[in-house]
Amino acid sequence: MYPWVTHTHAHLGGECLHKCSYCYVNDPRFGRPNKFCGPLWMMTDELEVKYGKGRIIFIDHCNDLWAEDVPGVFIEMVLDHCAEWPENQYVFQTKNPDRYIDCIKWMPASCMLGCTIETNRQIPPEISKAPPPISRFLSMCQLNSSRALFVTIEPIMDFDVDVLGEWLRKIGPEFVNIGADSKRHRLPEPTADKIVALIALLNTAGIEIREKHNLGRLLIGKGNAP
Numbered sequence: 001m002y003p004w005v006t007h008t009h010a011h012l013g014g015e016c017l018h019k020c021s022y023c024y025v026n027d028p029r030f031g032r033p034n035k036f037c038g039p040l041w042m043m044t045d046e047l048e049v050k051y052g053k054g055r056i057i058f059i060d061h062c063n064d065l066w067a068e069d070v071p072g073v074f075i076e077m078v079l080d081h082c083a084e085w086p087e088n089q090y091v092f093q094t095k096n097p098d099r100y101i102d103c104i105k106w107m108p109a110s111c112m113l114g115c116t117i118e119t120n121r122q123i124p125p126e127i128s129k130a131p132p133p134i135s136r137f138l139s140m141c142q143l144n145s146s147r148a149l150f151v152t153i154e155p156i157m158d159f160d161v162d163v164l165g166e167w168l169r170k171i172g173p174e175f176v177n178i179g180a181d182s183k184r185h186r187l188p189e190p191t192a193d194k195i196v197a198l199i200a201l202l203n204t205a206g207i208e209i210r211e212k213h214n215l216g217r218l219l220i221g222k223g224n225a226p
Contacts, residue, residue, distance in 0.1 A: 002177065004210070005058045005091060009049060011078050012063040012070065014040035018095055018130040022155050022185045025062050036062055042074050053087030064130075066094035066103075075103060082108045093152065095130035097139040104146050112174075114150045115140050119157040120164040127187065140171045154179030154212060156195065158188040165201035176202060179212030192219050 001008075001024070013035045016023070026032050035043070040063075051057060059065065059082065065075060082090050086108065093114035094100065100113055107113075117133050117140075143149060151173045153164075168176060178195070181187050195218060202209050 001061060002058065002091075002210075004056065006056045007051075008058045008061045009046065009051075010060050010062045011043055011046045011081070012040060012060050012065055012074060013043050014038050014063070016064045016067060017069050018064055018067060018128055020128040020130065021126065022181055022183065022187065024182070033062075040070060040074070042077060047077060047081050049081075051082075051085035051088055053085065055088045056091060057082075057088055058091040058093070061093075064094050064096065065092065066096050066099040068096055068099070068131075075099075076106070079103070079106050079108070082111075086110070095128070095136060097136055097143065098131070101139060101142055104143070107147065112148045112150055113143060114152055115171075116152045116154070117164075117167070118153060118155060119159040120167060121157070121159060123157070137167045137171065140173075144170075144172045149173045150175050150177065152177040152179070155181035155185070155187055156190060156215070156218070158190045159194065159198070161194055161197045161201065165198055165205075168202060168207060169205045173207060175208035175210050177210045177212065178215055180214045180218050182214045189218060195219060 015032070015037055025036050059078060065078060088110070090108050090111040091114065092111060093116065095116050097113070097115045115136050117136050120133055122132055140149065149171060151168060151171060154177060156178060181189070199209055
């Protein structure tokens, strides 16, 4: 998912109850893997994996470890596993960053806290049952001095340039990932002009932008985009 990540690892089985229609865990050819179906469960064998050192590990990339319905004991088990291997950087990502606030004191010292914010607008429940973008923004603002932060705008949906740009400025992430819907789920997508305007705002604010290659589909005709 991210070229700057060196390893990924999943502890949490079952299906994320956010049920995002565009979830990349749903393979269009083979469906959702069995271990990511049904009720949430902890794959305890994965807690024995030796992480080594010097790695950037995206933890539970196939689920949302921080979703409201995940038992707190599961989060504790995962964080304890990471703590056994302190010479790595751990990457967490969620659509429920409010839970970061409660767990921050137990997180590894070297970790990055990410949040997916696809738009500043309300997202219909048929697309995602995750907490609304406005609540994610407000929670991320409470973390801006505790750990390294990043925001992922993928799949990018139609948005209001000034509002989303101001959200990102207030969050103060180290970088922002921007990507499009790779699997063409017929999401409401922004124009190329809006994307270019958002990128310009982020550049002005000194926020690093990490574009995904799939963004090119939405920027056709904007060959001089930043």
